[in-house]
Amino acid sequence: QTVVTQEPSFSVSPGGTVTLTCGLSSGSVSTSYYPSWYQQTPGQAPRALIYFTNTRSSGVPDRFSGSILGNKAALTITGAQADDESDYYCVLYMGSGIWVFGGGTKLTVL
Amino acid sequence: EVQLVESGGGLVQPGGSLRLSCTVSGLIISYHDMNWVRQAPGKGLEWVSILYSGGNTYYADSVKGRFTISRDNSKNTLYLQMNSLRAEDTAVYYCARVRWISDAWGDFDSWGQGTLVTVSS
Numbered sequence: 001q002t003v004v005t006q007e008p009s010f011s012v013s014p015g016g017t018v019t020l021t022c023g024l025s026s027g028s029v030s031t032s033y034y035p036s037w038y039q040q041t042p043g044q045a046p047r048a049l050i051y052f053t054n055t056r057s058s059g060v061p062d063r064f065s066g067s068i069l070g071n072k073a074a075l076t077i078t079g080a081q082a083d084d085e086s087d088y089y090c091v092l093y094m095g096s097g098i099w100v101f102g103g104g105t106k107l108t109v110l
Numbered sequence: 111e112v113q114l115v116e117s118g119g120g121l122v123q124p125g126g127s128l129r130l131s132c133t134v135s136g137l138i139i140s141y142h143d144m145n146w147v148r149q150a151p152g153k154g155l156e157w158v159s160i161l162y163s164g165g166n167t168y169y170a171d172s173v174k175g176r177f178t179i180s181r182d183n184s185k186n187t188l189y190l191q192m193n194s195l196r197a198e199d200t201a202v203y204y205c206a207r208v209r210w211i212s213d214a215w216g217d218f219d220s221w222g223q224g225t226l227v228t229v230s231s
Contacts, residue, residue, distance in 0.1 A: 034215035051217035099166025
């Protein structure tokens with residue numbers, strides 16, 4: 001069974017830039033997997049950030065961007081702010097109606 | 111404004127059943143592809159099931175054969191019938207709409223606040 005991989009944790013300084021990645025246990029992530037990204041704070045539902053690999057969801061500031069880096073999907077936060085401290089998840093479409101979320105990355109801003 | 115409100119969670123014994131509901135306003139669910147996504151305590155998100163606007167259904171391997179997704183168009187409500195529940199099904203269950211945009215999958219853009227299911231004796 002294919003596993004979607006994310007860094008368990010990451011830290012960034014306020015004002016800094018961080019890139020989180022979303023890979024596959026076997027193979028490469030491409031746009032055909034329709035990667036999208038979500039932000040979740042404790043006790044809240046997830047919030048959509050990016051879809052179509054690099055398109056920002058409604059109301060998302062432009063310091064969030066998405067891309068394909070090598071064989072992974074990537075979420076880059078430029079100019080990190082304190083309230084970016086959250087859990088971040090990617091999800092990939094595997095085909096045949098099946099979606100798989102990554103394990104999530106806990107981002108600390110300090 | 112789109113609103114999704116889940117209900118039906120609670121404490122159930124292993125082997126028991128529960129039916130979750132997701133009442134939606136602001137969009138007609140029969141026109142959209144609707145999902146259930148769960149999150150075990152302290153863990154990550156796990157996709158559970160999808161009901162396409164056209165009626166096809168798909169499930170994660172972890173719930174296949176035990177869970178059934180359905181909808182009542184007259185009530186604009188999505189359901190998840192959960193049978194043969196196990197301790198590992200304990201989670202907050204969210205319903206969410208995934209957008210189909212220009213013949214491609216978009217984002218899970220609308221989420222409810224979730225309902226907690228606890229499977230324990």
